[in-house]
Amino acid sequence: MAITSANQLELLQTAEAVAREKMIDPELVVEAMEESLARAAKSRYGSEMDIRVSIDRKTGRATFTRVRTVVEEDELENYQAEMTVTQAKQYMADPQIGDEIKEEVPPVELGRIAAQSAKQVILQKVREAERDRQFDEFKDxxxxxxxxxxxxxxxxxxxxxxxxxxxxxxxxxxxxxxxxxxxxxxxxxxxxxxxxxxxxxxxxxRTAPEFMSELFKMEVPEIYDGIIEIKAVARDPGSRAKIAVISYDSSIDPVGACVGMRGSRVQAVVNELQGEKIDIIPWNEDAPTFLVNALQPAEVTKVVLDEDAGKIEVVVPDEQLSLAIGRRGQNVRLASQLTGLDIDILTEAEESQRRQAEFAERTKLFMDNLDLDEFFAQLLVSEGFTNLEEVAYVDVDELLVIDGVDTDTASELQARARDVLEAANRKALEHARELGVEDSLIEFEGLTPQMIEALAEDGVKSVEDFATCADWELAGGWTTVNGERVKDDGVLEKFDMSLEEAQKLVMTARIQLGWVDPSDLVSDEDGEVEEESEA
CATH class of the missing domain: 2.40.50.140 (Nucleic acid-binding proteins)
Structure with a gap:
C-alpha cells in the first residue's frame, strides 16, 4: 500500500472520523499516523536512520524526511543519523554543531506487516489519548x-x-x-x-460521609448557597447518621431548613440512603455544648473535657445510660466521630463512686505522708489540694483559709511536705544512678528526679538518649488506627507532661548537643509567621 494522491485525503478523513468517535482531538490522531508511518519508513530504510513524517493538515500529503545531526568529529557514532562539520558543508555554507540536515526521501510502500504495525501504533496512541481524556474529565x-x-x-x-x-x-x-x-x-x-x-x-x-453532605447540598438550597454549612458528618451506613450544621443567617434555623416542610428534604436523602436514620444537630464551637447536642436524644448531666488528650467524660442519669450508648454503642460512636473526641460515658452513680474513691485516695496520701488525722486530711482535700507539691509550694495564704489552720500550722504542714518530697527525690536519684544514668541527664534542666528515674527504667540514661526521643514517646498521644483512636503511653505522661513541654525539652537537648542550630529554629518560626500573615 503506497501513499499516493488517491488516498492522501483519506488520512485526514480517517483521522477526523476516529477523533469524532473517540471524542479526542483530531490532531492527536494525525500525530499518531505520522509516528506510525515513520516507523514503517525506518523498517524500509533502516532502523538507524532518523526518518520523520509530516502530514499536511489541508491536503493530506505525507512528506518523508531523513534528518542527520551535525556532531564533532570524535563523537560520530551513527553514520546514518549523524555527520561531521566537514560533511555538512556539502549541504550548507556554515554548519554548526547541533544543526540538522534534512532531505526528502521517497514515500515507502507499506507491506501487509508494515501496515498492520502502523495500525497498531495508531490504535495505541488513540487509546492513550482516550484514557488521558477520561482521566482529565473525571479527576476534576x-x-x-x-x-x-x-x-x-x-x-x-x-x-x-x-x-x-x-x-x-x-x-x-x-x-x-x-x-x-x-x-x-x-x-x-x-x-x-x-x-x-x-x-x-x-x-x-455510597458509604462516604461526603456522599450525605452532597445529597443535602442538592436538596437544601441554603447549603448550596453557603448560608448553611455542614460542619461534620458521621455515618453508620444504612443504619444511622448524625450531621452537624450551622447557619450564618440568624433568621434561618439550620436544623429546620435541612428537615424541610413536613420533613420533605431530609426524607429525600433518607430514601436515597436506603432508609438511613439521620439526626440533624446544631453545631457549636464550644465542644461540651456540641457534644451534649450530638448525644441526643439522651440527656446529659455533666461534661468534663480534657483538651490535651482529646478526651471527654459525660455523666448521664442512670436511666439514660442505654439511650446515650445506643444499640451496640452506635449513638456514642457516631457522637465521637462527629466531635472528634474520645467519649467516656458514666452514670451519676459511677461518677459519684469515682469521686469518693479519689477523695479517699488523696485523704490517705496526706494522712500517710504528713502524719495528719483523717479529719484534717479531708479538710485539705476539700479545699482542692490533690498532691504533696501543692501543699509544699503553695502560697501560705491559701492554707490559712482552712478552718483551724494558723501561720505556725501552715509552716509545719509545708515543712513536712517538703521533707517528704526531698526524701523521695533523693531515693529516685539513687535508684537512677544504680540504673546507670549519667550526670549530664541528672543536671539537665526541666527534669525532676522522678522523671529521671522513669527515663532510666525505660533505657534513657544520657542527654544523647533523651535527644533521640520523640515528643509523643515522652508525653504520650493518640494514633488513629482503622478509624479508631488508639492510646500511645508516654514515659513521662504520669507527670502530666504535655506534648509542647516534651517537644521543648527534646529540642533543648538537641541544641545543647549541637545537633540543631538555634538560628535555624528562629528562621523557621519567622517563615511560619510570614505564611500566616500572607494567609
Whole structure:
C-alpha cells in the first residue's frame, strides 16, 4: 500500500472520523499516523536512520524526511543519523554543531506487516489519548455526585457506566446489602480517580460521609448557597447518621431548613440512603455544648473535657445510660466521630463512686505522708489540694483559709511536705544512678528526679538518649488506627507532661548537643509567621 494522491485525503478523513468517535482531538490522531508511518519508513530504510513524517493538515500529503545531526568529529557514532562539520558543508555554507540536515526521501510502500504495525501504533496512541481524556474529565469531578447505569456485578463489586467510561463501586462502599441488576440507575459519590496502566480507574462510594453532605447540598438550597454549612458528618451506613450544621443567617434555623416542610428534604436523602436514620444537630464551637447536642436524644448531666488528650467524660442519669450508648454503642460512636473526641460515658452513680474513691485516695496520701488525722486530711482535700507539691509550694495564704489552720500550722504542714518530697527525690536519684544514668541527664534542666528515674527504667540514661526521643514517646498521644483512636503511653505522661513541654525539652537537648542550630529554629518560626500573615 503506497501513499499516493488517491488516498492522501483519506488520512485526514480517517483521522477526523476516529477523533469524532473517540471524542479526542483530531490532531492527536494525525500525530499518531505520522509516528506510525515513520516507523514503517525506518523498517524500509533502516532502523538507524532518523526518518520523520509530516502530514499536511489541508491536503493530506505525507512528506518523508531523513534528518542527520551535525556532531564533532570524535563523537560520530551513527553514520546514518549523524555527520561531521566537514560533511555538512556539502549541504550548507556554515554548519554548526547541533544543526540538522534534512532531505526528502521517497514515500515507502507499506507491506501487509508494515501496515498492520502502523495500525497498531495508531490504535495505541488513540487509546492513550482516550484514557488521558477520561482521566482529565473525571479527576476534576472527585468529591461530586454522579449518576450512572449498572452494567454488571463482579464478585460483589458493581461496574457502573458513567457516560464516557466505566467506574467501580466496591463491595465495601455499598450500603448494607444493596443489590443491583443490569440497567438499574444508581447515584454515587466520586471518591477517587487514579491513573493506572489499564486506564483511568474511577472509584465510587455510597458509604462516604461526603456522599450525605452532597445529597443535602442538592436538596437544601441554603447549603448550596453557603448560608448553611455542614460542619461534620458521621455515618453508620444504612443504619444511622448524625450531621452537624450551622447557619450564618440568624433568621434561618439550620436544623429546620435541612428537615424541610413536613420533613420533605431530609426524607429525600433518607430514601436515597436506603432508609438511613439521620439526626440533624446544631453545631457549636464550644465542644461540651456540641457534644451534649450530638448525644441526643439522651440527656446529659455533666461534661468534663480534657483538651490535651482529646478526651471527654459525660455523666448521664442512670436511666439514660442505654439511650446515650445506643444499640451496640452506635449513638456514642457516631457522637465521637462527629466531635472528634474520645467519649467516656458514666452514670451519676459511677461518677459519684469515682469521686469518693479519689477523695479517699488523696485523704490517705496526706494522712500517710504528713502524719495528719483523717479529719484534717479531708479538710485539705476539700479545699482542692490533690498532691504533696501543692501543699509544699503553695502560697501560705491559701492554707490559712482552712478552718483551724494558723501561720505556725501552715509552716509545719509545708515543712513536712517538703521533707517528704526531698526524701523521695533523693531515693529516685539513687535508684537512677544504680540504673546507670549519667550526670549530664541528672543536671539537665526541666527534669525532676522522678522523671529521671522513669527515663532510666525505660533505657534513657544520657542527654544523647533523651535527644533521640520523640515528643509523643515522652508525653504520650493518640494514633488513629482503622478509624479508631488508639492510646500511645508516654514515659513521662504520669507527670502530666504535655506534648509542647516534651517537644521543648527534646529540642533543648538537641541544641545543647549541637545537633540543631538555634538560628535555624528562629528562621523557621519567622517563615511560619510570614505564611500566616500572607494567609
Amino acid at each position: 469531578r472527585v468529591g461530586t455526585i454522579i449518576n450512572g447505569v449498572v452494567k454488571r456485578e463482579e464478585y460483589g463489586n458493581v461496574i457502573v457506566d458513567v457516560g464516557r467510561g466505566e467506574a467501580i463501586l466496591r463491595r465495601n462502599e455499598k450500603i448494607g446489602r444493596e443489590t443491583y441488576r443490569p440497567n438499574d440507575r444508581i447515584r454515587c459519590f466520586i471518591k477517587d480517580v487514579r491513573r493506572e496502566a489499564r486506564g483511568p480507574q474511577v472509584f465510587l462510594s
